[in-house]
Amino acid sequence: MKPIKIVHLYPERMSIYGDYGNIIALRQRMSWRGIKNSVENIEVGSKIPPDADLIFIGGGQDKGQVIVSEDLALKAEQIKQFVESGGPLLAVCGGYQLLGEYFISNDYGQLNGIGLFNVVSKATNDRMIGNIVVQSDRFGKLIGFENHSGSTEYIGRAQPLGRVVKGFGNNPTDKLEGIIYKNAIGTYLHGSFLPKNPKVCDWLIAKAIAKSGQSVKLKPLGDSLEKRARNSSLGRP
Amino acid sequence: MRSLFAILAAKTAFRINRLTGTGGTSLPGMVAQKIDKDILKKLVKNNFPRGVIVVTGTNGKTTTTKLIADILEANGISYVYNRTGSNMERGLITSVALESNIVGKVSAEVGLFEVDEAYLPRVCRAIQPNVILVSNLFRDQLDRFGELDKIARSFRNLIEELDSTQLVLNADDPLVASLGYELENEKKVTYFGVGDYSGPKLQHDRTADSIFDPFTQEKLYYTQHYFSHLGKYRGKSGAFRRPKPDYQANNLKQNGIESIQFNINSASNLVELKIPGIFNVYNAMGAFAAVKASLNLEDDQITKAIAGSAAAFGRSEVLNYNGREALILLIKNPTGLNQIIQTYLLTEKDRLLVFIVNDNYADGRDISWLWDSALEDLVHYKGKILVGGSRADDMALRLKYAGKVDVLAESNEAELLKLILKHSSKRSKLFILPTYTAMLSIRSQIVAGDELQKEYWQ
Numbered sequence: 284m285k286p287i288k289i290v291h292l293y294p295e296r297m298s299i300y301g302d303y304g305n306i307i308a309l310r311q312r313m314s315w316r317g318i319k320n321s322v323e324n325i326e327v328g329s330k331i332p333p334d335a336d337l338i339f340i341g342g343g344q345d346k347g348q349v350i351v352s353e354d355l356a357l358k359a360e361q362i363k364q365f366v367e368s369g370g371p372l373l374a375v376c377g378g379y380q381l382l383g384e385y386f387i388s389n390d391y392g393q394l395n396g397i398g399l400f401n402v403v404s405k406a407t408n409d410r411m412i413g414n415i416v417v418q419s420d421r422f423g424k425l426i427g428f429e430n431h432s433g434s435t436e437y438i439g440r441a442q443p444l445g446r447v448v449k450g451f452g453n454n455p456t457d458k459l460e461g462i463i464y465k466n467a468i469g470t471y472l473h474g475s476f477l478p479k480n481p482k483v484c485d486w487l488i489a490k491a492i493a494k495s496g497q498s499v500k501l502k503p504l505g506d507s508l509e510k511r512a513r514n515s516s517l518g519r520p
Numbered sequence: 521m522r523s524l525f526a527i528l529a530a531k532t533a534f535r536i537n538r539l540t541g542t543g544g545t546s547l548p549g550m551v552a553q554k555i556d557k558d559i560l561k562k563l564v565k566n567n568f569p570r571g572v573i574v575v576t577g578t579n580g581k582t583t584t585t586k587l588i589a590d591i592l593e594a595n596g597i598s599y600v601y602n603r604t605g606s607n608m609e610r611g612l613i614t615s616v617a618l619e620s621n622i623v624g625k626v627s628a629e630v631g632l633f634e635v636d637e638a639y640l641p642r643v644c645r646a647i648q649p650n651v652i653l654v655s656n657l658f659r660d661q662l663d664r665f666g667e668l669d670k671i672a673r674s675f676r677n678l679i680e681e682l683d684s685t686q687l688v689l690n691a692d693d694p695l696v697a698s699l700g701y702e703l704e705n706e707k708k709v710t711y712f713g714v715g716d717y718s719g720p721k722l723q724h725d726r727t728a729d730s731i732f733d734p735f736t737q738e739k740l741y742y743t744q745h746y747f748s749h750l751g752k753y754r755g756k757s758g759a760f761r762r763p764k765p766d767y768q769a770n771n772l773k774q775n776g777i778e779s780i781q782f783n784i785n786s787a788s789n790l791v792e793l794k795i796p797g798i799f800n801v802y803n804a805m806g807a808f809a810a811v812k813a814s815l816n817l818e819d820d821q822i823t824k825a826i827a828g829s830a831a832a833f834g835r836s837e838v839l840n841y842n843g844r845e846a847l848i849l850l851i852k853n854p855t856g857l858n859q860i861i862q863t864y865l866l867t868e869k870d871r872l873l874v875f876i877v878n879d880n881y882a883d884g885r886d887i888s889w890l891w892d893s894a895l896e897d898l899v900h901y902k903g904k905i906l907v908g909g910s911r912a913d914d915m916a917l918r919l920k921y922a923g924k925v926d927v928l929a930e931s932n933e934a935e936l937l938k939l940i941l942k943h944s945s946k947r948s949k950l951f952i953l954p955t956y957t958a959m960l961s962i963r964s965q966i967v968a969g970d971e972l973q974k975e976y977w978q
Contacts, residue, residue, distance in 0.1 A: 295731065295739070299659050299667070301854075301888025303726050304921070311921050344667040344729075350737055412663045413885065428886045430663050475891040478921055479914075508920050512913040515931070519879060519910065 284499070286319035287491050290331055292340040292378070293351050294324050300430065302341030302375050304475020308484050309337065316502050318492070327354040331361050337491040338365060342376030342431075342473070345388050345406075352381055352394035359397035366399060371490035372467035375476060379461070379469035380404040380433050389432070400462050400469050402453075404435040414519055415450030415472060417460045422482045424448075425460075426516050427472030435471075437462070444470055466490045479516065481509050523624055526556035527563075530617035545602075549610030552617055560609060563616040563624055564631060564647040570597065571814050572631040572647055576640050577655030577696070579856045580803040581607065583795065584655060585634040586832040587807035592630055594825035595817060599630040605833065607636045609643055630815075637671050638664070641678040644685070652679075653688040653810040655802060657695045658748055658855040659729055659892075661884035668695060668729055675699055679707070686710065688810045690802065691765045692750040694740060695730035701760065712809040713765035717746045717798055719774050720866050724894040727855045733760050746798055747862065748855045767809045769801050777847075777867050784808060784819065791823045795831050797863030799856075834959040836864075841966045843946035848963060851875075851953045852883070854892040861894050864951060869902050871951045872944045875919075876936070876958035877909040883955040887911050895922040904928065904943055908936035909958050933961060 291306055306322060313320045325331055327350055331338070343351065355362075362382070366372055372382075380386040383402035386394045410432045417425040425445055434454040437443075443453075444461025452460030452471065461470035468483070470476065477484040485501055492499050530552035537547060552559045564572060575585045582605045592599045602615040612633050620626045635643050637657075644652065654675065657668050665671060672695050679687065679699060690696045691713035700709035728749040731740050736758040745751040754761035769782040769791075780796045783789050784805070793804050804826050811822055831837045837848045849864060851857045865873070879885050895918060898905075905927045907915040916929040928943075930936045944950060954962055 294726075295728075298726070298892075299729060300662060301886070301891045304888065304891030304918075307891065307921050311923075344669050346667075346669045346737070347732075410666070428663075428888055430886060473886065473888045475888055478891070478917055508913070508917050511929070512917040515911070515913040520885075 284319065284497055285495055286321050287313060287336045287488075287495055288332065288334055289320060289322045289491070290335040290338045291322055291324050292338060293326060293343070294341070295326055296347035296351055297343035297377055298341045299344055300342045300376060300473045301475050302473060305339055305341070305373060305375070305477040308475065308477035308481070309339070309488060312481065312484055312504065313488055315504055318488075318499060327351065331358055335365065335370070336495045337487060338362065338370065338372040340374045340378030340382070342378060345390055348377050348381060348386070348388070348394060349391045352386075352396070355381055355397050356395065362397060363399055366465050366467045369466055369490065370494050371487045373477075373487060374467070374469045375473060376431055376471055379471065380435065382469060383435070384438065386433060399467065400464055401437055401439045401441040402435050402462060402469070403438055404433040406432050407434050408432070411451035411455065413450055414516065415452065415460070416448040416517065417445035417452065417472070418448050419445030421463070422480065422486070424513075425472060425483070426479050426513050427474035427476050429471045430473065431471055444468060479509065479512055481506055522556045523559055523562045524622060526552040526559045527617050527620060527622060527624055529555055530614060534614065534618055545604045545606040545614050546608065546610040548617060549613030552613050553610060558646075559617075560613050560643070561646040563613065563620060563626075567616075567620075567626040568629065568631040570629040571650035572633070573651045573653065573810055573814060574640070574644060574649040575634045575653045575655070575806070575810070576637055577653075578637065578658040578660045578853065580655050580799060580806070581634040582832045583800065583835050584653070584803040584806045585632060587804055587826060587829050588632055588810060590829040591807060591811050591817070591822050591825040592632070594828065595821050597630055597815065598628040599632050600626055600628045601632040602634060605634065607634045608639045612643060641674050644678055644682065648682065649685055651686050651688055651810055651814045653806050654690065654696050654699060655806045656690055656693045656750070657730065658727065658853055659889070660853040661886075663884055663886045672699065680704055686813050688712065688806065688813050690750075690806065691763045692746065692752070693730065694749060694753055695734060697763055698734040698760065700763065708813070710767070710809050710813040711763045711765045712767045712805040713762070713769070714746060714772070714798065714801060714805070715768045715770040716744065717772055719772065719798065720862055722747070722858055722862050722894040722897050724896045725858060726892050726894070727858060733758050735760050747859065767805060767812065769805050772798060772801060777864050784823065789819050789823065792827045794827070794829065795836050797859055799859040799863070834963055839963070839966045840970050841950065842941060842969065844944055844948045844950055846950040846952050846966060848959060849951060849953045850956065850959050852956055854889045857893045857953070860953060861897055865898060865901060868949070869900065871949045872903055872940065873901070873905045874936070874940060874950060874952045875905065875907045875915050876952070876954035876962060877907070877911040877915045878955045878958045879911050880957045882957050887914050890915060890918045895919060899923050906930065906936065906939055906943065908933060909955065933965065937965060
């Protein structure tokens with residue numbers, strides 16, 4: 284079987300919030316099932332390889348996002364085409380904002396996004412910080428930690444990732460969190476997100492295998508530790 | 521008059537605290553500040569004829585401050601210092617109020633304070649220190665501190681405002697070093713750094729944040745890279761590059777986990793530091809540079825004192841737990857944990873490892889940072905690993921994904937202590953890696969048990 288290729292976008296500038304855990308979870312949950320995989324780090328100025336099977340982008344400091352916003356404009360068409368043709372993508376926090384229409388930052392003005400997601404975001408003076416629980420129709424309960432000053436709203440048609448049970452999500456008022464468009468997910472959940480939400484992780488892996496043109500049935504993994512960590516997280520303030 | 525009441529109130533609050541056994545170090549300061557909001561400024565002004573030194577930065581504040589205190593002590597210079605690591609405004613007020621007489625006069629020659637990064641601007645505007653030492657800026661408790669760039673900007677604004685303050689900066693941290701660049705007012709800047717390092721290195725260092733030129737945003741070019749974003753670097757097109765350190769540590773030689781040896785500027789200026797690791801060399805260099813910048817001491821007066829200095833509270837402190845040698849290694853962010861893995865865990869691979877991860881406010885509520893740490897480097901680690909704390913299950917999960925399977929999780933502290941006994945024997949050695957509140961708690965349990973034991977045997 285051909286190895287599954289994960290593309291990690293901008294790890295140097297967009298990975299301050301513990302989002303390496305998402306890459307670690309994707310890789311391990313493939314390796315434990317005997318599915319070969321690799322990661323290619325793509326920084327500012329380099330090209331996304333045409334044989335990418337899954338794309339991940341994390342969150343960074345506002346300053347880093349200025350340059351990333353400019354570089355993303357050059358990659359916009361390729362990323363959109365990837366998602367339109369069924370490619371799985373996960374964007375967390377700053378990555379989620381920059382894959383929307385735009386992000387208005389406090390210090391650097393408006394940063395253009397690529398318009399993959401029908402969202403706009405704007406920095407506020409109050410950070411939304413804390414443990415978050417989201418109820419998703421597709422994935423059940425999602426558990427994570429959010430830390431963002433950006434407030435996000437939908438424009439036009441958009442399917443939320445889920446309803447906020449505890450915490451803020453997109454903004455302080457809507458009680459909605461994240462977005463799903465085709466096989467792409469945008470979310471504010473750190474924690475890291477995928478290790479504690481293995482259903483989402485496996486869904487992304489299944490889509491990546493399909494994108495690679497192969498067919499593998501994913502064996503269920505034990506996940507007893509994952510369940511314990513989810514349960515004890517739910518009890519935290 | 522108001523400050524008189526404030527000082528009295530702080531002293532009274534401290535006594536009541538002690539009598540009731542609560543021992544908090546910020547309450548007296550809080551009471552004093554309620555009565556007189558300018559009490560910190562008044563207490564520091566007109567005191568400390570030989571100056572005020574402030575130590576800040578993400579990692580190593582407590583160790584560096586203790587090293588400076590030991591240098592002062594060894595050289596007969598009297599000082600006041602916030603020993604307990606209570607490093608926000610109120611902790612500072614408490615430490616000075618307790619040493620002052622009723623009209624606010626302190627007999628000590630030097631004021632020495634470690635200050636929380638978030639409180640640095642407020643505290644320094646009040647006390648106008650002679651020296652600010654900034655050791656490093658790493659990602660840390662982002663839920664509490666916010667982003668590194670924002671902290672650095674608040675430091676820079678502060679520095680532009682202070683006229684007579686000297687800076688002591690780590691040349692090897694690009695963001696810290698940049699604080700001394702292109703300053704509008706004339707200011708004396710002293711740089712310290714490390715010249716070379718050839719000890720163990722991590723395979724999975726994911727903690728480098730400030731690897732971009734702060735002025736042009738281009739990626740910096742490193743000729744040497746020690747850990748995280750520390751090393752020897754230069755910008756691509758701009759003028760920014762690692763400043764030449766006034767004091768540089770060379771020829772580092774680690775002696776197991778016992779000590780580390782190096783020289784400062786010349787081979788004859790040798791230092792033997794009893795706390796190992798390159799991160800502690802940075803702490804010692806910061807202390808050396810801050811003392812050189814502000815006090816008239818000879819090199820060997822300082823290096824001798826450094827050689828005699830022992831670990832600070834909970835920072836590679838050795839305790840005895842039922843006959844077992846327990847090394848307490850505080851962890852609070854990925855860079856700090858990585859340094860402990862690199863220095864201790866890769867050097868001695870057969871100790872019982874105990875991680876205790878709490879997510880109380882003082883620890884930082886967010887535990888995402890565990891995923892940025894180099895726990896994958898423990899793949900060759902042989903022994904069993906115990907995990908405790910309110911996030912024991914999260915830590916166990918992290919270790920599972922790092923490929924470690926021989927892990928036991930127990931969030932109840934009393935049960936964890938029993939597990940430690942069960943999985944070790946007398947004369948075993950332990951590494952205990954707690955987050956801040958977990959450290960305070962487990963340390964007091966172990967120390968209390970040790971005293972009981974001593975009393976019994978005596």
